[in-house]
Amino acid sequence: MASLSERARAAVADDQLQEALGSLTGVLRRLTRAATDDPRVAERRERAAAVRRETLADLPGWLDRLERTLRAQGTTVHRAGTADDVRKIVLGIAQAEGVELVVKGKSMATEEVHLNPALEAAGIEVVETDLGEYIVQLAGETPSHIVGPALHKRLPEITALFSRVVGRDLPEDAEVLCAVARQVLREKFFSAGMGITGANFVAADTGTVVLVTNEGNGRMCSTLPRIHVVVMPVEKVIPRLADIADLVPVLTRWATGQALTTYVTMITGPRGHGDVDGPEQLHVVFLDGGRLRLTGTAYADMLACIRCGACLNVCPVYRKIGGHAYDAVYSGPMGAVLTPLLSGGREGRDLPGASSLCGACTDACPVHIPLADHLVRLRADLRPRRRRVVWGAWARLWARPRGYRGSTRWAGRLARLFARHRASAATPGADGWAASVPGAGGWAGARDVPLPAQEAFRDWWVRRGGAP
Amino acid sequence: MTDSVTGGLVEEMRASLRRAQAVVHGPVTPADAVSLVVERSAALAADASVAVPATDDVLDATDLLTSLRHAGLSLLTPDDPDWRARLPGALVGVTGALAGIAESGTLALGCGPGRPRAVSLTPDTHLCLLPVERIEPDFAAAFARASASGLPPALVWVSGPSRSADIEKRITMGVHGPRSVEVVLVES
Numbered sequence: 204m205a206s207l208s209e210r211a212r213a214a215v216a217d218d219q220l221q222e223a224l225g226s227l228t229g230v231l232r233r234l235t236r237a238a239t240d241d242p243r244v245a246e247r248r249e250r251a252a253a254v255r256r257e258t259l260a261d262l263p264g265w266l267d268r269l270e271r272t273l274r275a276q277g278t279t280v281h282r283a284g285t286a287d288d289v290r291k292i293v294l295g296i297a298q299a300e301g302v303e304l305v306v307k308g309k310s311m312a313t314e315e316v317h318l319n320p321a322l323e324a325a326g327i328e329v330v331e332t333d334l335g336e337y338i339v340q341l342a343g344e345t346p347s348h349i350v351g352p353a354l355h356k357r358l359p360e361i362t363a364l365f366s367r368v369v370g371r372d373l374p375e376d377a378e379v380l381c382a383v384a385r386q387v388l389r390e391k392f393f394s395a396g397m398g399i400t401g402a403n404f405v406a407a408d409t410g411t412v413v414l415v416t417n418e419g420n421g422r423m424c425s426t427l428p429r430i431h432v433v434v435m436p437v438e439k440v441i442p443r444l445a446d447i448a449d450l451v452p453v454l455t456r457w458a459t460g461q462a463l464t465t466y467v468t469m470i471t472g473p474r475g476h477g478d479v480d481g482p483e484q485l486h487v488v489f490l491d492g493g494r495l496r497l498t499g500t501a502y503a504d505m506l507a508c509i510r511c512g513a514c515l516n517v518c519p520v521y522r523k524i525g526g527h528a529y530d531a532v533y534s535g536p537m538g539a540v541l542t543p544l545l546s547g548g549r550e551g552r553d554l555p556g557a558s559s560l561c562g563a564c565t566d567a568c569p570v571h572i573p574l575a576d577h578l579v580r581l582r583a584d585l586r587p588r589r590r591r592v593v594w595g596a597w598a599r600l601w602a603r604p605r606g607y608r609g610s611t612r613w614a615g616r617l618a619r620l621f622a623r624h625r626a627s628a629a630t631p632g633a634d635g636w637a638a639s640v641p642g643a644g645g646w647a648g649a650r651d652v653p654l655p656a657q658e659a660f661r662d663w664w665v666r667r668g669g670a671p
Numbered sequence: 672m673t674d675s676v677t678g679g680l681v682e683e684m685r686a687s688l689r690r691a692q693a694v695v696h697g698p699v700t701p702a703d704a705v706s707l708v709v710e711r712s713a714a715l716a717a718d719a720s721v722a723v724p725a726t727d728d729v730l731d732a733t734d735l736l737t738s739l740r741h742a743g744l745s746l747l748t749p750d751d752p753d754w755r756a757r758l759p760g761a762l763v764g765v766t767g768a769l770a771g772i773a774e775s776g777t778l779a780l781g782c783g784p785g786r787p788r789a790v791s792l793t794p795d796t797h798l799c800l801l802p803v804e805r806i807e808p809d810f811a812a813a814f815a816r817a818s819a820s821g822l823p824p825a826l827v828w829v830s831g832p833s834r835s836a837d838i839e840k841r842i843t844m845g846v847h848g849p850r851s852v853e854v855v856l857v858e859s
Contacts, residue, residue, distance in 0.1 A: 226839075333837070334837040334846055338837065377839065381845070381846055382845070389847070409822055417834050418847050419848030425788075426788040447810070447814065448810040452775075462830070465691075466828065469828075478784050480788050481788055481825060
C-alpha cells in the first residue's frame with residue numbers, strides 16, 4: 204500500500220481535487236472563524252467543553268445509567284465491543300425482521316464499522332440518504348470530510364453520477380440534481396423496513412437520541428421505517444438532555460457556521476400507544492471500538508470530540524491533501540489522532556506525521572482538545588523501534604559530560620565532510636550550511652542545515668587560556 | 672414579561688426566521704391567523720390534501736381544523752385508516768409550535784399520539800402557528816418551555832426549510848423535508 208507521503212503527493216498532483224479543496228474548505232474556514240465572534244457563543248463553548256469532560260470523568264457510569272433509561276422506555280440496547288460485533292448485531296436484527304431495504308442517515312460511526320458491505324453481502328439493499336453520502340455511495344467511494352462527505356466532488360462528476368441513476372442526461376445544475384435525489388430517495392424512505400442513523404448525542408437522564416441534520420435524512424430514517432437502529436459510539440453519551448442547549452449550537456456553529464442546523468431531532472423511545480408513525484422498534488447499539496480503554500490515559504480527552512470538522516477546515520495539511528490521502532475513516536487532525544488510538548496502533552501509525560504542528564487545530568477545537576499536543580505525543584509513542592534505539596542512545600550519550608564533550612568535538616570534525624555539499628552560493632553565509640545531510644532523509648532535502656562549529660566552544664575556551 | 676421585551680423578541684424572531692429562509696406572517700390576531708392559514712392551504716394544496724394533527728393546543732384554541740374543513744379542504748388526520756398510504760399525497764402540513772427560539776429562528780414541534788412526526792416532514796410546505804408569548808431568547812429557555820409538561824416522544828427543532836450544501840457548497844433547498852416553511856406569528 205502507498206505510504207502517506209506517496210498518497211499526499213498524488214493528492215497534490217490531482218488538479219480536480221486541488222480545485223475542490225481550494226474553493227470549498229475556504230468557505231468552511233471563514234464560517235468557523237465568524238462563529239467565535241459572538242460572546243453568547245463563547246460562553247456556550249466553555250460550558251460545552253466542561254460537559255464533555257464531565258461525561259468522560261465517568262464514561263462507564265453514564266453508559267450504565269443510559270442503558271437503564273433506554274430499557275425502561277422500551278428501547279432495545281446492544282453493547283458492541285468491536286466493529287464486527289456491530290455488524291453482527293445490525294445484520295441479526297435485519298434478518299430476523301426480514302428487512303430487504305435499509306435507508307441510512309449520515310453516520311461516521313457506521314462508516315467506521317464498515318456496516319454497508321456487511322449488509323449488502325447478505326443481500327440487503329442499503330441506500331445512503333444524506334446527499335453527500337449518496338453521491339459518495341454512487342461513486343463507490345468513501346467520505347472525504349466528516350461533515351461534507353462529497354467535498355472533493357465537482358458538479359460535472361455529480362451530474363454524471365445522477366444521470367446514470369435516472370438513465371437520462373441531467374443538466375449541471377445543483378437545484379435539479381437535488382430535486383432528482385429528493386424524488387429517488389423519497390421512494391426509498393417509504394419502502395424501507397429499517398432506518399439506520401448515528402447519534403450526535405444521547406442523553407443519559409431521559410434516554411433521548413439527538414440527531415443534527417440540515418436535509419432531514421435523520422428525521423426521515425427515524426419516522427418512516429418500521430425499525431430504527433442507532434449506532435452510537437460510547438462517547439456520545441451526555442449527562443442531561445438540557446446540556447443540548449450548549450452542545451448543539453456549538454456543534455453547528457463550528458461545523459457549518461449556523462446558529463442551529465435546520466433540524467435538531469430529539470427521539471425518546473419507540474412509537475408509543477396511539478402513534479401512527481415513528482419506529483415500532485428502536486435499537487441503540489453502543490459501540491466501544493477501542494474507546495473505553497482510552498479513558499484514564501493521556502489521550503482520554505480525544506473522546507470529547509463532537510465531530511464538527513473545524514480542525515479539518517483549518518488544517519494546512521488537510522487543506523492541501525484532502526481526506527482520502529489519510530486512507531482512514533476519520534481524516535484531518537482529529538483523524539490523525541483517533542485512527543491510531545482506536546486501532547491500538549495497528550492503523551494510521553504514520554498519520555500523526557501529517558501535521559505541521561502549527562496548532563491551528565487546537566485553536567479551532569470548540570471543546571479545547573489539545574490536538575497538536577496529542578499529535579506530538581503520538582509521534583513519540585508510535586515511533587519505529589529503529590528510531591527509538593537511535594534517540595535513546597543519543598539521550599544516554601548527552602546525559603554524561605564526557606559523552607557530550609566528545610560528541611560535540613566529533614560533530615565539528617565530521618562537519619568538514621559536509622562542507623563539500625555546501626549550499627548554493629546564492630545563500631548568504633553559505634559557508635556554515637550544508638545542502639544535504641546523509642541519513643537525515645527528507646528532512647534535510649528541502650532545507651539547508653546549519654553545520655556545527657568546526658571547533659567546540661569548550662576547546663576554544665581552553666585554547667584561549669580559560670579555565671576548563 | 673413586559674410588552675417591550677416581547678416586542679424585541681418578536682422582531683428578533685422575525686429577522687432570524689427570514690435568515691433561516693422561512694416565510695414570516697404576522698403577528699396577527701388568532702382570527703386573522705385562521706383565515707391566513709385557510710387561504711395559504713387552499714392556494715398551496717389545491718386539490719391535494721392537507722396533513723394535520725388530530726390534536727394540537729394551538730390549532731385547537733382557534734378551532735382551525737373546523738375552518739379548514741369548512742373551506743372545502745381535504746384533511747388528512749392521523750385517525751384515517753389509510754393515513755400512511757395517503758401521506759405522500761399531502762402537499763401541505765399544518766402544526767402549532769411549542770416554543771420558538773428568537774436567536775436562530777427555530778420552531779419547537781412536539782410529536783406523539785395524535786401529532787404524527789411526518790405532518791411537518793413529508794409535505795412540500797409546512798405551515799406553523801407560533802403564539803408570540805412562546806418565543807424565547809435562546810435554545811436553553813425554549814427547551815425548558817417545550818419540555819415543561821413532559822418530553823414528547825419526538826421533539827423536533829426546525830429552522831427554515833430542508834437544505835443541503837453537499838453539491839459544491841451551494842445551498843439547495845428541499846432535499847428531504849419541506850421545500851418551504853411558513854410561520855404565522857399569533858398575537859395572544
